[in-house]
Amino acid sequence: MYKQAFNMKRQRLVFRHFGNKGYSLFSCLGREVVCSVLSVSTLTYASAESVSTHPVVSDSTATTTAREMMLDEVSVTGSRAPLTKSQAARMVTVLDRKAIAQAPVQSVNDLLKYAVGVDVRQRGPIGAQTDIGIRGGTQDQIILLLNGINICDPQTGHNAMDLPVDLSEIIRIEVIEGPAGRIYGSSSLVGAINIVTKPTLPSVVHAEAGSYGYAQVGGRVAFGGKTSHSVSANYSRSDGWSRAKSGTLNTDYSGTKAFYQGQYDDDDVRLNWHVGLADKGWGSGTFYATPKWQADNQYEHTTKLYTAIQGETKRGRLHFAPSIYWNQNRDRYEGYRNQPEKMKYNYNRTDVYGVNLNAYFDWAAGRTAFGGELRNEDLVSGNLGEPLNQTHHIAGTDRDYTLGLNRTNISGYLEHNVLLNQLTISAGLVAVKNTWSNMNITVYPGIDLSYRPTPAVTLHAACNTSLRMPSFTEMYYKLQGYKADPHLKPEEMTAVEGGVSWNQKCLIVSANLWYHHGRNMIDWIMDTSLGDDAVWQSVNHTKVNSIGFETAVQLNVKSSKFNVSYSYINQEKEQEAHIVSQYALEYLRHKLIANALIPIADKLKLSLNYRWQDRVGQYTDFDGRVQDYKPFGLLDARLTWSPQPWKLYVEANNVLDKRYADFGHVEQPGRWVIAGFAIQL
Structure with a gap:
C-alpha cells in the first residue's frame, strides 16, 4: 500500500492510494504525509505528468466538523482554487515533460501543433513568429501564462510566443479550452495556455544543427538546497528558406534567451521568482504584405523582459497566494529592411504592471476562493495611440515616442468548489x-x-463567459493598407460544452462537444470590390457562432504508444459579398493528429507525428485573385538514442517535403533535417 522512507530527523510516508477525509488515516499518524499519483495525459503519447506534492499535516485544532483535505497529486489551473487533476471539474489538457522531450520540435510554438484543439499558424518556423488560436479563435483571444503569470502583450498577439524559456526547462504545458474569465480575467476569451517551469531540474548542456543554416546551443545550471536556483541561456539562428527578389535573405532568424528562476520552500511558505529575457530578430519576408503593398524584405526585432514574484502560505485555514509582476515588450518593425528612408521604422514599447491576490479556505461545504487583480498596460509608440503630453526618446535612435495609451484593468472574483465522492462542482x-x-x-x-x-469514466459539462479588450494594434494601426478603429468594443463570449472520457489502463478514449456564441468579435476585413482603394479595416462583427467536436484515442501497448485525435469546427456569420476576412472567419474546420512512439532497440526510440488540416478562409494573392486555403498533411519524425547521461537524436520536419502556406501567401519551408545532443550534468 505504501513505501516507507526512514530519516533520523523526520519520518515521511509516501502513499500511492489514499482517502482524503480529515478523519482518515492521516489524522491518526501525527506526522507529515506526502501523497502522490501518476496521471496519464490524453495529449500525444505522454505517459505521466510532473508530480507536485503538498504535505498534509494532521490538525490538532480541528473542530468536530470533519474538514475535507484537498490532497494535491498534480495541481492544475482549471479553477481559481488549487485542485488536483482528478478533482478538477474543468477539462485541462496536459503535455508533460516526457512528451516534450520526445517531440520533433524546436519551440513551444511547434509543440502546440500536436494539441488537437489548438490552431498554430506559422509565418516562420523555429519560433520566429506564430499565431496561436484555440477553438477557432484568433491569437489575441487567448491568454498566455508563464508559471501562472499573465505575459500577454497588449500591443499585439502576433509576438505573444516570444518566450524566455527553453523547451528543456518546461515540466508541463496546460491547455484550457473555452472561456476562462473567472480563472484569469480578461483576455482569456477562448482559452488559456500555461507554461510551467521548475528551478530544481538537473543541469544540462545541449546543441543541435541542421538545414537552412540552423544552429542552436544552450544550457542550464541548477543549484541550491532549501532555496533553489536555476540559470539558463540559449542562442539559435538560421539563414531562412527563401530569398527576396533582390537576392538578399528575407526569412533569416537569430535569437537569444536567458532565464533565472528561484524558489524558497519551508513548512510555512513557498516563494517563487523569475527574471527572463527574450531577444530576437527575423526576416519577415511577405508576412504583412498585401496586393497593394508587395514588400518581400520586411524585418522585425523584439526584446521582451519578464519578472515576477509569487508567494503561497501553507499553514492555517486561510491560504494566501499573492503575486506581483512587470513585463516589458519592445518592438521594431521595418517595412523595408535597412531602408528607413523608404519607410520609417515602427517603434513600440509596452510596460505591463500587475498585482494579483488569490486566497482560498476550506470549510464543511467545500473550498472557496476569492481575490482580485490590478493590471496596468502602458504603451508609447511612434505610430500607435493618442498624442502624448510629453514625448519619450527612443534609445539608439534620433526619434521620439510621440504617441501612446494607458489603461488599467481591475477585476475581482469569487469561486466555490464542492467536492463530493463522485461529483465536483466549480x-x-x-x-x-x-x-x-x-x-x-x-x-x-x-x-x-x-x-x-x-x-x-468521467462526465463533464460547463457554461462559461468571458471578455477581451482590443489590442493597441487593432485600435490604432494605420499604415500601408491598414486602417484601424480606435472605438472598437470589447469582445464577449458565452460557451457551453459537454464531454466524456474513459480511462482503462492501456486505453484512453475521450470526446467533447462545444458551442461558442461571440458578440462584438474583432477582425480585419477588406472589401475587394473597392479595387485599388481597398484596405484592411478593423471592425466589430455583430456575432460569430461556432460549434465544434473533439475526440481522442490513446493506446499504450508495452513500451509503444499510439494516439489519434480529431477536431471539427463550423462557424456561422452573415458575410457580405466581396468581403475577405483575415482572422475571424479563417479557422481549422478539420484537424487530424496521429502520433506513435515505437521502441526499436534498447534506449533507441522512433517518434512519428502526422498532422492533417483543412482551413476555411480565403486570401488575395499578389495578382489580385482570391484564393481558398488548401488542405495539407505534414509528417515529422525523430529518432532518439539515450544512453544516460547522454541523449542523441536526429529529426526531420515535413519529411515528405510538402510545399504549403498556412497564412496568406507566406510559403513555409520544405523538409528540415536536424541532429543534436544533450548531456545531463
Whole structure:
C-alpha cells in the first residue's frame, strides 16, 4: 500500500492510494504525509505528468466538523482554487515533460501543433513568429501564462510566443479550452495556455544543427538546497528558406534567451521568482504584405523582459497566494529592411504592471476562493495611440515616442468548489472594469461540473463567459493598407460544452462537444470590390457562432504508444459579398493528429507525428485573385538514442517535403533535417 522512507530527523510516508477525509488515516499518524499519483495525459503519447506534492499535516485544532483535505497529486489551473487533476471539474489538457522531450520540435510554438484543439499558424518556423488560436479563435483571444503569470502583450498577439524559456526547462504545458474569465480575467476569451517551469531540474548542456543554416546551443545550471536556483541561456539562428527578389535573405532568424528562476520552500511558505529575457530578430519576408503593398524584405526585432514574484502560505485555514509582476515588450518593425528612408521604422514599447491576490479556505461545504487583480498596460509608440503630453526618446535612435495609451484593468472574483465522492462542482464569477472602455463594471459568471460514475469514466459539462479588450494594434494601426478603429468594443463570449472520457489502463478514449456564441468579435476585413482603394479595416462583427467536436484515442501497448485525435469546427456569420476576412472567419474546420512512439532497440526510440488540416478562409494573392486555403498533411519524425547521461537524436520536419502556406501567401519551408545532443550534468 505504501513505501516507507526512514530519516533520523523526520519520518515521511509516501502513499500511492489514499482517502482524503480529515478523519482518515492521516489524522491518526501525527506526522507529515506526502501523497502522490501518476496521471496519464490524453495529449500525444505522454505517459505521466510532473508530480507536485503538498504535505498534509494532521490538525490538532480541528473542530468536530470533519474538514475535507484537498490532497494535491498534480495541481492544475482549471479553477481559481488549487485542485488536483482528478478533482478538477474543468477539462485541462496536459503535455508533460516526457512528451516534450520526445517531440520533433524546436519551440513551444511547434509543440502546440500536436494539441488537437489548438490552431498554430506559422509565418516562420523555429519560433520566429506564430499565431496561436484555440477553438477557432484568433491569437489575441487567448491568454498566455508563464508559471501562472499573465505575459500577454497588449500591443499585439502576433509576438505573444516570444518566450524566455527553453523547451528543456518546461515540466508541463496546460491547455484550457473555452472561456476562462473567472480563472484569469480578461483576455482569456477562448482559452488559456500555461507554461510551467521548475528551478530544481538537473543541469544540462545541449546543441543541435541542421538545414537552412540552423544552429542552436544552450544550457542550464541548477543549484541550491532549501532555496533553489536555476540559470539558463540559449542562442539559435538560421539563414531562412527563401530569398527576396533582390537576392538578399528575407526569412533569416537569430535569437537569444536567458532565464533565472528561484524558489524558497519551508513548512510555512513557498516563494517563487523569475527574471527572463527574450531577444530576437527575423526576416519577415511577405508576412504583412498585401496586393497593394508587395514588400518581400520586411524585418522585425523584439526584446521582451519578464519578472515576477509569487508567494503561497501553507499553514492555517486561510491560504494566501499573492503575486506581483512587470513585463516589458519592445518592438521594431521595418517595412523595408535597412531602408528607413523608404519607410520609417515602427517603434513600440509596452510596460505591463500587475498585482494579483488569490486566497482560498476550506470549510464543511467545500473550498472557496476569492481575490482580485490590478493590471496596468502602458504603451508609447511612434505610430500607435493618442498624442502624448510629453514625448519619450527612443534609445539608439534620433526619434521620439510621440504617441501612446494607458489603461488599467481591475477585476475581482469569487469561486466555490464542492467536492463530493463522485461529483465536483466549480462555480464563480469575475467582475471587470477597464479604464479605457466606456463599459460599466460587468460580471461574467461560469460553472463547471464533473461526475465520475465509475473510476474509469468521467462526465463533464460547463457554461462559461468571458471578455477581451482590443489590442493597441487593432485600435490604432494605420499604415500601408491598414486602417484601424480606435472605438472598437470589447469582445464577449458565452460557451457551453459537454464531454466524456474513459480511462482503462492501456486505453484512453475521450470526446467533447462545444458551442461558442461571440458578440462584438474583432477582425480585419477588406472589401475587394473597392479595387485599388481597398484596405484592411478593423471592425466589430455583430456575432460569430461556432460549434465544434473533439475526440481522442490513446493506446499504450508495452513500451509503444499510439494516439489519434480529431477536431471539427463550423462557424456561422452573415458575410457580405466581396468581403475577405483575415482572422475571424479563417479557422481549422478539420484537424487530424496521429502520433506513435515505437521502441526499436534498447534506449533507441522512433517518434512519428502526422498532422492533417483543412482551413476555411480565403486570401488575395499578389495578382489580385482570391484564393481558398488548401488542405495539407505534414509528417515529422525523430529518432532518439539515450544512453544516460547522454541523449542523441536526429529529426526531420515535413519529411515528405510538402510545399504549403498556412497564412496568406507566406510559403513555409520544405523538409528540415536536424541532429543534436544533450548531456545531463
